[in-house]
Amino acid sequence: MSTKPRVPVLEGWFTLEEKPHLIGTKCAKCGTYYFPRQSLFCKNPACDSEQFEEVKLSRTGKVWSFTNACYQPPEPYIAAEPFVPFTIAAVELAQEKMIVLGQVVEGVNVSDLKAGMEMELVLAPLSEDDSAVKLTWKWQPVVTTARGAQ
Ligand SMILES: [Zn+2]
Numbered sequence: 001m002s003t004k005p006r007v008p009v010l011e012g013w014f015t016l017e018e019k020p021h022l023i024g025t026k027c028a029k030c031g032t033y034y035f036p037r038q039s040l041f042c043k044n045p046a047c048d049s050e051q052f053e054e055v056k057l058s059r060t061g062k063v064w065s066f067t068n069a070c071y072q073p074p075e076p077y078i079a080a081e082p083f084v085p086f087t088i089a090a091v092e093l094a095q096e097k098m099i100v101l102g103q104v105v106e107g108v109n110v111s112d113l114k115a116g117m118e119m120e121l122v123l124a125p126l127s128e129d130d131s132a133v134k135l136t137w138k139w140q141p142v143v144t145t146a147r148g149a150q
Contacts, residue, residue: 009134021056059121061091118142
């Protein structure tokens with residue numbers, strides 16, 4: 001394990017806690033959630049608010065859809081270099097019911113995922129340079145502690 005400092009690849013997009021959260025914004029007037037954060041004007045056509053509250057979004061959700069990314073995705077979905085195919089999941093956040101795309105942790109393939117599966121947010125190294133390990137968020141299937149107890 002590297003002893004270099006671990007820094008977010010995108011400043012202010014997620015917390016660096018042990019149980020990390022994505023950081024979004026919530027419209028003060030209509031309550032619409034945004035990730036990435038929206039802070040200029042509300043995209044809700046029925047709302048004219050310019051006031052937003054910074055919120056930690058739910059760190060769990062359910063798989064809505066998933067795919068194998070066999071090409072370099074556009075920003076902000078930063079991929080490691082050199083590019084290797086990976087799995088992307090669109091997860092519906094538990095509370096906000098919004099869809100957040102993210103890379104799925106290493107070792108989990110499309111064949112391991114099912115729509116409706118519980119996922120949680122984790123931070124994982126994306127790349128490393130001379131001064132730091134860069135972290136990004138990934139989705140990881142929730143391992144139930146009650147395994148075999150069904
Ligand atoms: Zn609004």
